[in-house]
Amino acid sequence: MTWLQTLKDYQHYLKIERGLSLNSIKSYSYDVEKLMKFLEKNDLKTSPLKIDANITKAFVYDVAKHMNERSQARLISGLKSFFNYLVFEDYRETNPVDLIESPRIGRKLPDTLSLEEIDNLIAHxxxxxxxxxxxxxxxxTLYSCGLRVSELITLNLSDLFFEEGFIKVTGKGNKQRFVPIAEHTQKLxxxxxxxxxxHQDIKKGHEDTLFxxxxxxxxxxAMIFTIVKNLSEKCGLQKTISPHTFRHSFATHLLENGADLRAIQQMLGHESITTTEIYMHLDQTHLRDVVNQFHPRR
Structure with missing residues (x-):
């Protein structure tokens, strides 16, 4: 099997079997493509089925010199996924990346905005x-419903159930969930x-697309990112934000106001509660108040 054919089969697997988005597939493919370029540059004649741990280790150590720890960890994870696929499909017996340890990195806390900052952005x-x-x-909508960018741009008119107070959101892996939507957001x-x-001239194929x-x-x-960036600059916000910042703010504000972590997980569409727990970065004052309110020996 050639590298290009194997990569194509892997991309098909990521799309059909794992239901990943186009952006995720590109990211996984980029890791394998970097390995392919390394082999070509060093004239190493080996196939995806024959490449051994020595070569993959040399590759990782070579590119790691130009990466921060988080990027290194992501590259190693991407390569492990590729070779795990080959093992899963019985093309290989072992994964040549298994013995390469990822650098230990701390969990990066998401940036958030206060309600006043969000209102100020919208006011501008x-x-x-x-x-x-x-x-x-x-x-x-990004803030009130905690949506990902991909979920916002794929939101359809047929996904709006305003009488019931919900919208239907299609998340990662085409998994659908219903998220409550506030009356204020419905009005906007x-x-x-x-x-x-x-009053727009709507092109064929976009009749149901909301925005x-x-x-x-x-x-x-990219257009959503540009809109948020320009708006941030316009109001003089002293933070680097992205559309995802509104999703982080949604989860953080709910948690700070006493919402159940499981409910937040369901609304965000997180498969694992561990992902949702990243929002447990509350200030000590809030944590002290929780203990004072709920602990039996308060």
């Missing part, structure tokens, strides 16, 4: 422009639909 949206109403509805979406979207660009097509992830 220029509603005199057609995209203003759309951007206000999008930012509010309804204003955008009535005043802006209903559209000026050409009547769906938005891209």
């Amino acid at each position: 949206i220029d509603l005199s422009k057609p995209e203003g109403e759309r951007n206000r509805a999008m930012i509010d 979406i309804s204003i955008y639909k009535t005043e802006i979207r209903n 559209l660009n000026r050409r009547g097509r769906g938005l891209t992830r």
Whole structure:
């Protein structure tokens, strides 16, 4: 088997069997492509089925010199996934990356915004422009529903169940969940639909897409990042934020106000509660209040 054919089969596996997004598949593929370039550069003639631990170790040590610890860990994880696939499919008996230890890295706490900062960001949206109403509805939805960027741009009109107070969200691996949506957010979406979207020339294939660009097509992830970045600069926010910051803020604010961690996990669409536990970075004052309220010997 050649590297290119094996990589193509691996990408197919990631898409069909694991249901990963296009961005995740690109990320996993990039790790394997770096290994392929290393082999070509050093004239190492070996196949995906024959490559041994010595070569993979040499590759990791070579590229690690130009990476921080978090990037090193991600690369090693990506390679392990690729060779685990080959073992799973009985192409290999062992994984040549298993004995390479990932660097120990601390869990990075997500950046968050206060409610005042979020309100200030939204207040700086220029509603005199057609995209203003759309951007206000999008930012509010990101925060109020704790959505990922990919979930926001794939949100459809048919996913809105305002009478029941929910929206249907399609998350990673095409897994669907229902997330509560506040009346305030419903109102902003309804204003955008009535005043802006209903007057657009919507292109074929995007009739059900909720948030559209000026050409009547769906938005891209990059466009959402640009909107958030420009808005942050406009209001002079002294933080580096991204669309994901609103999701972090959603979870953190719920937790700080006493929401159950399991409920937050369900709303965020986390497969494991361990992922949700990253939001347990509350200040000591809040933790002391919890003990004072609930401990039997308070």
